[in-house]
Amino acid sequence: MKDLIYLDHAATTAVSPAVMSEMIPYFNEKFGNPSSIYEFASNNKEAINRARISVADLINANPEDIYFTAGGSEADNWAVKETVRALRKKGNHVITTQIEHHAVLNTCKFLEREGVEVTYLPVDENGMISIADLESAITDRTILISVMFANNEIGTIQPVKEIGKIAEKHNIIFHTDAVQAYGQIPIDVKAMKIDMLSASGHKFNGPKGIGFLYIKEGIEIGSFIHGGHQEKGKRAGTENVPGIIGMGKAAELAMENMEERIKKETELRDRLIDRVLSEIPYVRLNGHRFKRLPNNANFSFQFVEGESLLIMLDMNGICASSGSACTSGSLDPSHVLKAMGLPDDICHGSLRLTLGEENTKEEIDYTIDCLKDIVEKLRSMSPLYEDMILKRKQV
């Protein structure tokens, strides 16, 4: 067994070796500023536009509609804030969900303080929004629907195509935070009627600090960073050339082996889910059983503290998460699990395991064996668990 078993791919992923070797020359030999006139530097402009094509191809977008940003959070901020600003005359109502990533959620909270009205759609026990709820939330002041493609904690995939259809029917802009879905599962912005889409390099074996916002042609939203003419003046600042080149290569790799990876990850995920549910008592799977990302498993273990679970997994060389990287470290239960109606004590015992293409069946089996031991050990120290077992014996 390797020293480290990494099961936290929803938090971040390693840069693929092939991605890394594409990037390296752009740190030194090819350091030129893409805006410069001489060929040494202007070649970099062409390299950027090749990466733009690779990134666009993966979602059937036109390359001219891709705007590079410094990551997923920036793309989310841009989409939501600038749509609200651009459409102020038409209305000031935004519809989103209770389970968005904080990049969307906290942007909406910020806008609420500025007088924007926001509807946070609830989700069912599987973390799915209801299309009927969405339709009834729409008013003639609604200017934006922002619903994430797939959730970063529970992996649930939303009915994006249906949402796109409704948005189009009502002439409302549809933005989706696809940071977890991009490069993992098929996305077609045209067939799905997506107007804006956010993605981030480091979630699909590209580098950190680079992402993009897809803005469909004809959608007139303002610049996010004012300055030079980069990204058609909409996102100024000298381009992160190595980052862009790396993300482009990562998109190509994702496209090449998507089918194979989905198959492999789904098999491992299902093995993990089936074994945990059948071999460990008092556990539930969070998120939809089938409409979920191929690499996501999220469990709640009753009578166990998620934090203790993580520490003990760490002692066994296993990297996992109790929710999103942003919420772990705080003791507040996950807003996603709460929105699904889980009571606080069950939320506290939750564990997210997210797979990547390098994980093996042996690693998964080892992890399950560790989990069984750890859960048993933690429960044996839990007074609540003792109580429950005693009461059961009495009946």
Ligand SMILES: *Cc1c(COP(=O)(O)O)cnc(C)c1O
């Ligand atoms: C990671 C993540 C983000 C933030 O992306 P960064 O590039 O880290 O800023 C946004 N949304 C979702 C769903 C994510 O998983």
